[in-house]
């Protein structure tokens with residue numbers, strides 16, 4: 001690990017800039033908005049349900065170590081990270097409430113799946129603040145890889161309109177702040193072994209919880225035992241352009257000992273979306 005890795009490694013030209021979006025989700029959330037595919041719509045909706053709980057954990061896990069950070073640039077970026085994640089949670093809370101109203105889902109039951117995991121981890125004495133930060137590092141890497149696949153059109157395909165814009169906005173900001181937790185983890189001397197272990201544990205928990213929530217939704221929609229759903233699950237799990245295999249390169253990247261999130265330079269992609277979405281920035 002080089003000395004350079006111990007300070008902010010967010011490259012020049014990337015500002016962690018919280019924005020205030022306004023998405024009119026009302027009409028679209030009632031439908032299978034992702035390509036009329038009930039399963040993939042449920043997967044994205046289930047992910048949305050995870051954010052208010054998950055992103056609060058991300059913020060808290062970094063905040064514990066904030067006073068150990070001496071790099072002014074990284075400190076400023078940490079504040080941008082808190083703001084961005086805070087606004088993401090706020091917008092996904094609106095999304096989740098509307099979604100449950102429109103489709104008759106039980107918000108408390110669905111969010112409860114994610115909350116239960118957090119409660120269990122708090123009760124586990126092995127889950128120290130360092131473990132929590134390693135988990136954030138791993139999940140932020142996955143979120144950035146997911147975000148890249150959203151912005152390159154691989155996950156959303158031809159979907160347009162306010163829901164797509166919400167996911168694109170969120171993805172863009174995930175790319176902007178993708179190295180914050182990693183740089184904090186490096187500065188506090190976090191180990192390679194722990195971050196890799198937490199990638200495996202974190203991804204498994206995320207997969208299990210998201211599937212659980214998605215299948216609850218599909219059961220409520222009476223779409224669970226449909227051929228269309230089976231086909232979509234098969235594609236998600238096994239197809240070359242399916243969700244799981246799409247994220248394998250990012251998984252392998254993270255296993256490199258000298259990995260850093262900005263080894264993949266997304267600045268051109270970010271610029272393209274910053275211009276396209278033109279969202280108003282929050283005054284810092």
Ligand SMILES: [Fe+2]
Nearest residue numbers: 055085088174
């Ligand atoms: Fe976020």
Ligand SMILES: [Fe+2]
Nearest residue numbers: 085140143174
């Ligand atoms: Fe994030």
